[in-house]
Amino acid sequence: xxxxxxxxxxxxxxxxxxxxxxxxxxxxxxxxxxxxxxxxxxxxxxxxxxxxxxxxxxxxxxxxxxxxxxxxxxxxxxxxxxxxxxxxxxxxxxxxxxxxxxxxxxxxxxxxxxxxxxxxxxxxxxxxxxxxxxxxxxxxxxxxxxxxxxxxxxxxxxxxxxxxxxxxxxxxxxxxxxxxxxxxxxxxxxxxxxxxxxxxxxxxxxxxxxxxxxxxxxxxxxxxxxxxxxxxxxxxxxxxxxxxxxxxxxxxxxxxxxxxxxxxxxxxxxxxxxxxxxxxxxxxxxxxxxxxxxxxxxxxxxxxxxxxxxxxxxxxxxxxxxxxxxxxxxxxxxxxxxxxxxxxxxxxxxxxxxxxxxxxxxxxxxxxxxxxxxxxxxxxxxxxxxxxxxxxxxxxxxxxxxxxxxxxxxxxxxxxxxxxxxxxxxxxxxxxxxxxxxxxxxxxxxxxxxxxxxxxxxxxxxxxxxxxxxxxxxxxxxxxxxxxxxxxxxxxxxxx
Numbered sequence: 001x002x003x004x005x006x007x008x009x010x011x012x013x014x015x016x017x018x019x020x021x022x023x024x025x026x027x028x029x030x031x032x033x034x035x036x037x038x039x040x041x042x043x044x045x046x047x048x049x050x051x052x053x054x055x056x057x058x059x060x061x062x063x064x065x066x067x068x069x070x071x072x073x074x075x076x077x078x079x080x081x082x083x084x085x086x087x088x089x090x091x092x093x094x095x096x097x098x099x100x101x102x103x104x105x106x107x108x109x110x111x112x113x114x115x116x117x118x119x120x121x122x123x124x125x126x127x128x129x130x131x132x133x134x135x136x137x138x139x140x141x142x143x144x145x146x147x148x149x150x151x152x153x154x155x156x157x158x159x160x161x162x163x164x165x166x167x168x169x170x171x172x173x174x175x176x177x178x179x180x181x182x183x184x185x186x187x188x189x190x191x192x193x194x195x196x197x198x199x200x201x202x203x204x205x206x207x208x209x210x211x212x213x214x215x216x217x218x219x220x221x222x223x224x225x226x227x228x229x230x231x232x233x234x235x236x237x238x239x240x241x242x243x244x245x246x247x248x249x250x251x252x253x254x255x256x257x258x259x260x261x262x263x264x265x266x267x268x269x270x271x272x273x274x275x276x277x278x279x280x281x282x283x284x285x286x287x288x289x290x291x292x293x294x295x296x297x298x299x300x301x302x303x304x305x306x307x308x309x310x311x312x313x314x315x316x317x318x319x320x321x322x323x324x325x326x327x328x329x330x331x332x333x334x335x336x337x338x339x340x341x342x343x344x345x346x347x348x349x350x351x352x353x354x355x356x357x358x359x360x361x362x363x364x365x366x367x368x369x370x371x372x373x374x375x376x377x378x379x380x381x382x383x384x385x386x387x388x389x390x391x392x393x394x395x396x397x398x399x400x401x402x403x404x405x406x407x408x409x410x411x412x413x414x415x416x417x418x419x420x421x422x423x424x425x426x427x428x429x430x431x432x433x434x435x436x437x438x439x440x441x442x443x444x445x446x447x448x449x450x451x452x453x454x455x456x457x458x459x460x461x462x463x464x465x466x467x468x469x470x471x472x473x474x475x476x477x478x479x480x481x482x483x484x485x486x487x488x489x490x491x492x493x494x495x496x
Contacts, residue, residue, distance in 0.1 A: 010236030017150060017210045017234060018159060022166035024103055024203025025143025029136040030170025031196055032075060034319070038178025038312075039189035044068060046189075047122045054120075071126050076421040078133020083413030086141035087406040091220070091259040095146040096212045102142065103200040105135040110197025117190045125193070132196065140167075141413045145406055148397035149213035152235045152243070153462060157333035160394035165330055168323040168385065175316045184312075215402045218244065219251045220259075246464050247402075253466065254403050265407040273475040274399045274408075277457055281392045282412055284346075284449035286419030289353055289442030290384050291427060294318065296360070296436065297377055303363050304370035318381050325385025337461040338391050338398075339453075345387010346450035352380035353443040360436040398460040399468055 036043075047067055051059035059067075090098050109131035116124035144163055151159030178184045183192040211217075211230035218227035224244070231240040265271060297318055301311045333341060356376045363369040393412075400408040430438050458471035 010238070011152070011155060011234070013210075013236075014150060014152070014155065014159070014234040018147065018162045020203055020206045020210060021099070021143050021146055022162055022169075023199050024099060024139065024207070025146075025166065026140045026163045027166040027170040027173075028106060028132075028196055028199060029079075029140045030167035030172075031174045031199070032132050032136055032170075034171040034174035035178065035193065035196075036072060037175075038184045039192055040068075042186045042189040043071070043122075043125065045186070046117060050120045050122055067122065067126075071122075071129055073421065073424060074126055074129040075133040075136070076417050076424065078130040078135075079137030079420070080133075080414060080417040082134040082137025082139070083141055083410060083417055086138050086145075086413065087259070087262065087410040089138075090142055090145055091406050094212050094216055094220075095142050095149070096207065096210070098142045099139070099146070100204060100207055102135055102139050103204040105131050105138075106200040107197045107204075109135070110194040110200070114190050114194035114197075128193070135200075137413060137417060141409045144393060144397060144409050144412075146213055148405060149215045149402070150234055153464070155334065156398065157338065157394055157461065158330045160397050161326065161330035161333055161390050163393045164326045164385075164390050165323070168319070168326045168389070172316070172319040172323045175312075175319045179312060179316070214243075215247055218247050219402050246466075250401055250403075250465055253401075253469075259402075260404045260407045262407045262410050265404050265411070268404070270469075270473070270476050271400070271404060273456065273472050274404075275411075277399060277453070278396050278408060278412060279415065280449050280452055281388075281396055282415045283419070284446060284453075285388050285392045286416065286423065287442060287445045288349060288384065288388055289439055289446070290381075290389075291423055292431070292438055292442060293356075293377055293380055300360065300363075300370060300373045300377060304374050318377060321378050321381045322385040322389065325382045326390045329386040329390030333391060333394065334461065337459050338395050339457055339459045342387055342391045342395070342457075343450060343454055345383050345389075345391070346446055346453075348383035349380055349387065350443055350446055350450070352376050352383060353439045353446070356380065357436055357439045357443075395457070395460060398463075398465075399472070401465045401469070 044064060047064060048059050051057070086098075109128040112124045112128040112131070116122065116128070140163075143166075147159050147163055176182065177192055177195060183189070183195070211226070211233055214227045214230045214234070217223045217230055227244065227247075228240060231243065232238075235243075260268065266275070294315070297315055298311055301314050302308075306314060329341060356373060359369050359373040359376060363373060396408065396412055397405065430441070434441070456475065458468065460468050463471075
């Protein structure tokens with residue numbers, strides 16, 4: 001036990017950098033997903049008051065609905081724009097410098113949000129949401145690349161899972177700050193929506209004390225001394241020649257001396273099945289039903305007899321459950337591996353969704369059925385956090401090399417933001433049409449994705465990228481291997 005503790009102390013620099021990256025990276029993404037729920041009525045009231053002040057007439061319901069939808073969806077539009085630019089800028093300027101400059105955007109957005117009420121301008125809120133989206137889309141991509149490169153192999157799963165930890169922590173923080181006892185009152189909504197500027201300032205002040213990622217220094221800048229110094233700061237003062245040799249082997253296997261573009265990645269035959277895995281994991285993450293569970297939580301809690309004033313705290317409880325389960329995943333992922341945890345999580349989610357459809361359908365028939373639905377909500381959230389929510393990003397980062405990772409993260413970000421936009425537009429109509437039976441759609445999608453991953457996803461725990469590449473080459477060059485096997489068989493059976 002003391003040996004294990006001493007080993008972890010060596011990585012204190014890594015743990016500190018994980019926190020600094022997270023607070024200005026994926027934390028911001030999660031924070032802005034949840035932060036608009038609490039002050040929505042206050043912002044709508046502000047828009048109406050501003051409209052009356054300008055035009056001496058209240059705004060029509062249709063116009064208010066349209067403006068509000070623009071404000072909400074503009075975050076996803078900004079996120080998509082930020083994701084598209086992250087790969088090129090990270091490859092050219094490095095992850096650290098990109099992170100530092102990116103913090104200027106949410107600080108500017110926070111000022112717009114904070115001053116919007118005094119300026120009587122809902123346009124400032126709209127512009128700020130676009131800026132928040134650009135910063136979040138850019139930041140979570142850079143954070144993912146940075147985290148994927150700073151971890152020692154033994155802690156790679158934990159480090160990559162920390163991306164998901166900060167997403168869920170950001171969601172939970174937004175829910176907590178939105179409670180009426182804190183900032184969830186009408187007079188405080190500008191401060192609530194401007195709060196993310198604080199996280200940006202925190203990262204801007206602390207990140208300069210940490211190094212650029214070791215692989216970037218060695219493989220992109222050819223700075224071996226800087227790479228060695230960075231590894232000693234992050235992984236402890238010991239001999240890191242083995243890790244350097246692995247990086248040099250990976251660099252020697254490159255097809256070019258630079259990072260791949262998105263188009264080059266999409267055309268590269270040796271990365272075909274890695275792309276399939278990335279798309280499958282990202283689609284499953286977006287369409288597994290977590291948004292539907294949060295949406296139905298309020299109705300389920302009401303049916304169980306909880307008072308309206310108690311429901312926000314129960315919703316926070318679901319957020320806390322998701323956050324705790326992702327933390328649990330980060331602690332066990334390097335022991336049990338990615339594949340086992342992911343597939344077990346999918347199986348539990350499928351079971352919970354099926355039972356949840358049944359219990360919600362029967363909650364008017366049996367008085368005790370709503371309590372079963374409440375339990376299933378928490379079981380599903382726990383399964384999502386420890387499974388898909390905690391492992392998907394980790395796997396996506398590990399299956400791509402340093403050369404292809406920036407482009408892969410761009411593709412991941414684009415699918416993620418498009419998924420959020422589509423869900424925001426389509427999901428209300430799906431719920432209105434199918435009600436609780438919408439869970440069956442998510443169950444079906446999760447089952448298909450889980451089956452595909454069961455057959456084609458290799459374990460990545462403890463493997464170098466070259467070993468992971470060899471696992472995928474069995475599929476990428478299956479026809480070639482098949483031809484070689486036939487040739488070997490023929491040569492053995494026909495000696496002449």
